[in-house]
Amino acid sequence: MKIIPKYTRFVIEVSIVSISQNYTMEILKMKNKKLLLLISMIGLFFTFFMISNTQIAMAASSPPGTQLTSNSASPVAKKEIPITGLTSSEATVTNMSGQVVKPSDELFSWDNFHVDYNWSLPDGIQIENGDTTTFELPSGLVSNGNLSFPIYDNDGQEIGTATIENGSSSGTITFNNSLSNTDTNRKGTLTLVSKGTSTGNxxxxxxxxxxxxxxxxxxxxxxxxxxxxxxxxxxxxxxxxxxxxxxxxxxxxxxxxxxxxxxxxxxxxxxxxxxxxxxxxxxxxxxxxxxxxxxxxxxxxxxxxxxxxxxxxxxxxxxxxxxxxxxxxxxxxxxxxxxxSWGGSGTGTGDIKTGSVTLTKIDATTQKKLEGAIFELTDSTGKIITDNIRTDQNGTLSINDLPFGDYVLTEVIAPDGYQLNDSPIKFSIPNNGNSNATLTQEDTGKLGAVVLKKLDSINNNLIAGTTFNLLDNTGNIIKSGLVTDLNGEISVSDLPAGNYSFVETHPAAGYIINDTPIDFTVVAGETTPVTLDKFNVAKPVAPSVGSVTLTKYDVENDKVLPRATYELFDNNDKLIQSNLVTDKNGQIILNDLVPGNYYLVEVSSPDGFEISIKKLHFTIIAGEDVAILGKDRPETDIPTEPPLTPDEPSETDSGSVILTKLDAATNSVIPGTVFDLFDSSGKTIAKDLTTNDKGQIAIDNLFPGKYTLVEKKPAAGYTSNKAPIEFTVSIDKNTNVKVLDKKKPKPPVTGPANPTEPSKPVPPTNPLPPVGPTEPGKPVPPTNPLPPAGPTEPGKPVPPTNPLPPVGPIEPSKPVLPVNPIQPETPIPSYPGAPGTDQVSSPNTHNNELSNSSNPQIYHQYKNPLPQTGNSFNLFLVLSGLFLALFIILKHLIKKV
The missing domain is CATH 2.60.40.740 (Immunoglobulin-like)
Structure with missing residues (x-):
């Protein structure tokens, strides 16, 4: 069917109007209303005819429905990573004798050359499996064969492959994923054999x-x-x-x-x-x-x-x-x-973010750290990373340089005397690589046993019916109400290794309770029961008894002294008990002593203390406990003259003196001052007595009488004080003497003649003093960076500067199909240029004309560029309106005729 163009439709419309006017004049002349109806029918016919042709024309001139096309997605290629050091200018060339070849040297085709590179990769760039980089041979060199050789890290693990074809001047390194978990210090070497290209002159x-x-x-x-x-x-x-x-x-x-x-x-x-x-x-x-x-x-x-x-x-x-x-x-x-020559080689390495793990193996009961536990380490897949890892004397093992991931430590051999604890210990090293995992695992010792026997202290007869509690090393009751059987025994089995004690809670009938703990140890792996004996004393009928408690002290600081040994004598100097040792509380407790007079004599002093020969007399009264004190003095290195005559006095008829040297100004002690000791006749008793760190000299066992100390040499920095220090020694008394010394005067320091009042300190010039506070509510904006521009008016967003704004409406007579129209809100992407350049390419946005590119095209139905109200143009309604207007005009004219 023939399509009617727009300008033809306009001519037809004008002709119809003209014909209609001519017929109207005839109607007016004929004054025939029926003809008017006929003319209206004819006009209606032409109207439908034009609507039909117009719709055909619009259908033919409109493009087909929207059609979307897209290019098939191509596989993502691995990236070319920006490794430095592999260009031709960065290579070092040597001949087969090792001599460096200069760029100006002629490189003959029958000669072989070594080409060496040192490459590196910037920190933070990820290396993935399949990533590549290119290396270039220097000018005048090509490969002398088809080369393909592996590149290894320091542990001999392959990290990639270098390839180059025969006669080529460039090759490629293709990496695997061995360096994928590294992100710093990636570097390596590349060496290959090449040949020259010159054939001579x-x-x-x-x-x-x-x-x-x-x-x-x-x-x-x-x-x-x-x-x-x-x-x-x-x-x-x-x-x-x-x-x-x-x-x-x-x-x-x-x-x-x-x-x-x-x-x-x-x-x-x-x-x-x-x-x-x-x-x-x-x-x-x-x-x-x-x-x-x-x-x-x-x-x-x-x-x-x-x-x-x-x-x-x-x-x-x-x-x-x-x-x-x-x-x-x-x-x-x-x-x-x-x-x-032929071939090549390469190396490469990188630093991996790693973590570490430390495990401590302890006894489940005593918390003792256990040496000799052996572990193996596996990863999340069960692969053994390392084995035969042994805890040291501190019960610990450490594993360093673990890449991030999940791991398991498992004990495979327990320490001697302990049961194997094969429960897996799971831990993780996080991706940040900064984790130091700390783990603890307990082992239970192999079980042991103990047998306690209760005996009479006089005749060793077995005692049945005594009740005990069993306690661990922390004082917790493990078992209670344990009663000795007819054989006077208590047996306890299945005890883990550790320290324990029995404590008597109720004596057998006719016996006095002995609640002193009986300590014992169950050794891991020891299967033989520990055997203990506990003695009880039968209740005495007569005579009544008493007790005494001796407490041993340090004479200087009143601290209790354990490990002092005494012997007990009665009033007739008969030895009653020996090897009596002060306990951790510095005490000896003696019970069941018959009333009377006794004394204790020290036979061995604690380490570092002088033995005291003083007899400690006391009296026992029935039913009472006597408390006595004993004191020992720390050993001192006091040089003395040979023994004096008469014999050295005993402790019971002698005295002592303690001299303390003090600073006259600060009252602080002065060590290092040297004295000599003289008696009342001027005879030297001791020489070179030096004050210790406490500023003191202690002299014991002096006969009663008058003595003099004379300073022989002052301490460093002090003036000599030659004034004699007289004192009197009394029997069984300690004399304390304090002496003051003055420091040597320092030379005068010349100062200003007339010191003036110091001026106000000048503030430092760098940095400048801060500006005073500004008025509240008006903060001064920072000078760097510049303050941001004021907020824009809501509802009027600033259009983006890139992409370019869309082109204005297209002339209706020349419809253009847009190619991937760009929305104003979508930035125009840029694409990287060729490797080694700084250029980027952008899509063409200079015009909106049709393009023959391979980009997908989107076709849209053509619309006239009228104001977009959402309604389509309807020619039928327009012509119907014209026809109705024509009919009204004709009717009006007929009425006038």
């Missing part, structure tokens, strides 16, 4: 007589070389040579391949061999590693020889195969050394 052919080169010419299934071809050439200047014999000595790991040698005859042009004289047939023999090539008769041409050798041992890394050849002829003897 073509004028050096006459500068040599005998030469040799080689190259890798065969590979096995693993890509490792298995053959090398050697090329020997001689006589480039066409000398007449007789009886030429070449002896080629192969280096290690090479075997001559029989029948592989060819010898071509010819000449050299511009440095290149021209084979124009056919092949020669030398005699080839071998002798171990030597290949002997003989040319009987004359040789008048240049000779180019090739032969192959089998490689017997090729490993990953760099391999060098060497060769030494000699040539003898009528023209003289010549020597040449040659080698060829």
């Amino acid at each position: 073509g004028v050096d052919g006459s500068n040599w007589m005998f030469n040799k080169i080689g190259w890798v010419s065969g590979y096995d299934n693993n890509g490792l070389p298995n053959e090398v071809t050697w090329n020997v050439a001689f006589n480039p200047n066409l000398h007449q040579l007789n009886n030429v014999v070449i002896t080629d000595t192969l280096g290690p790991n090479q075997e001559y391949i029989s029948g592989s040698l060819t010898a071509n005859a010819g000449h050299y042009e511009s440095g290149s061999f021209i084979n124009d004289a056919g092949q020669l047939q030398p005699i080839v023999t071998t002798d171990g590693s030597k290949v002997i090539i003989s040319f009987p008769g004359k040789v008048t041409t240049a000779v180019d020889i090739y032969y192959r050798v089998k490689l017997t041992d090729t490993t990953n890394g760099t391999n060098i195969w060497s060769n030494h050849a000699t040539m003898g002829s009528s023209d003289g003897n010549y020597t040449v050394n040659a080698d060829t």
Whole structure:
């Protein structure tokens, strides 16, 4: 069906109006109302005709319905990571002798070179499996073979692979995930063999007589070389040579391949061999590693020889195969050394954020730290990370450098005498790598037993019916109401290792209670029961008894003294008891003493104390307890003269003196002052008596009388005080003497003649003093950074500067299909440029014209660019309105006619 354009529809509409007006005039002339109805019918017909054609035209000019297309998603490629140190300018080149090659040196194609790199990766960049980086060979070098070699870390674990094709000047390193858990200090090395690209200038052919080169010419299934071809050439200047014999000595790991040698005859042009004289047939023999090539008769041409050798041992890394050849002829003897290399190697490492774990093994009962427990460590998959980890003498084991993850410690061997505790101990090292896990595990000792026997203290008869409690080392009651049986015994089994005690709670009939704890220890792993004896004293009928308690003190600070040993005597000097030792409370308690007079004599003093020979007399009264005190003095190193005459006085008829040296100004003690002691006749009793750290000199066992101390040498920093210090010693009394010394005066310090009042301190110039507080409510904004601009008016958001604003409405007569229209709120993405550049690319936003790009296109139904009210244009309604208006006008005119 033919489509009516817009301008044609307009002409039709005007024509219809004109025709309608002409018919109207006729109607007015004819004054016939029926004709008016006919004309209206005709106009209605034309109206429906135009609506039909208009709808056809609109349908044809409108685009098809919206169609969405998209490109298929391509797989995400691994990233190229920005490793430094692998460019051509950062490489170091050396020849096979180890000499550094300068950039200006000519690199010949028959020479091999080592290329070395030191690479690093910036901290914080993640390395993932499949990530790559590129390395470049310096100018004038290419790979001398297809290389693919692994890169290892310091522990021999492969972290990636380097590859480069034969003849290429750049290669690729592809990483695995071995360094994926590192984020700092990633660095390594890369070394490979290359060859030069220069073929020479073509004028050096006459500068040599005998030469040799080689190259890798065969590979096995693993890509490792298995053959090398050697090329020997001689006589480039066409000398007449007789009886030429070449002896080629192969280096290690090479075997001559029989029948592989060819010898071509010819000449050299511009440095290149021209084979124009056919092949020669030398005699080839071998002798171990030597290949002997003989040319009987004359040789008048240049000779180019090739032969192959089998490689017997090729490993990953760099391999060098060497060769030494000699040539003898009528023209003289010549020597040449040659080698060829292949391969490469690389290293890499990185620091892993790690944590550590410390475990302490303790006794379940005593909390004692246990040595000798052996553990193994596994990861979350059950893989053993390390084993045979043993707790030390402090009961601890430590494991460091653990990467983040979940772990389990399990005891596999218990300490001696303990039961195995194989309960797994789970712990984690978090991803931040800063965790130091601290663990504790208890072991229970193998169970033991104890047997207590209750005996009469006089006749050792077994005592039945005594009641005890069993306590642990903390005083907790483990078992109560344990009663001795007919054999006077109590047996307790299944006791874990530890310290225990029995305490009597009720005596047997006719006996006095003895509630002194009976301490014992159950040793881990000891199966033999501990046997204890406990004695009880029968209740006395007569006579009545009493008791005495001795408490031993330090004479200087009144601290109780354990481990002092005494003997007990009665009034007739008969020994009653011996080996009486003060306990931890410094006491000896003696019960059941018959009334009478007694005394105690110290026979052994505690370590570091002087023994006291004073007799401690006391009287026992029936039914009473007597308390007495004993004091010991700490040992002092007091130099004395030889024993005086008469004999040294006993403690009962002597006295003592304590001198204390004090600072006259501060009253603090002064150590280091030296004195001599004299009696009343001026005789020296003791010399060089020095005040100790407490500023004191203590002198015991002095006869009663008058004495004098004279300062012999003052302490450092003090003036000498030569005034005699007189004192009197009385029997069984201690005399205290205090002496004051003054410090040496310090030299005067010259000060200002007229000190003035100090001026006010000047505030420091750097930093400047803070500005005074400003008026509240008006805070001063900071000068850096600048204060933010005031808030914008709500409801008027600032449009983004990027992306660009959309283009205005499109002219209706030239509809344009938008390509991925960009919403104002969506920023225009940028795309990275090529590696090594700082450029980014952006989508084209300069116009909205159709593009032939491969981007998906979205088609929208065309609408006229009228104000968007949500209603479509309806031509039928417009024409119906026109027709109705025409009808009203005609009716009005008819009425006038």
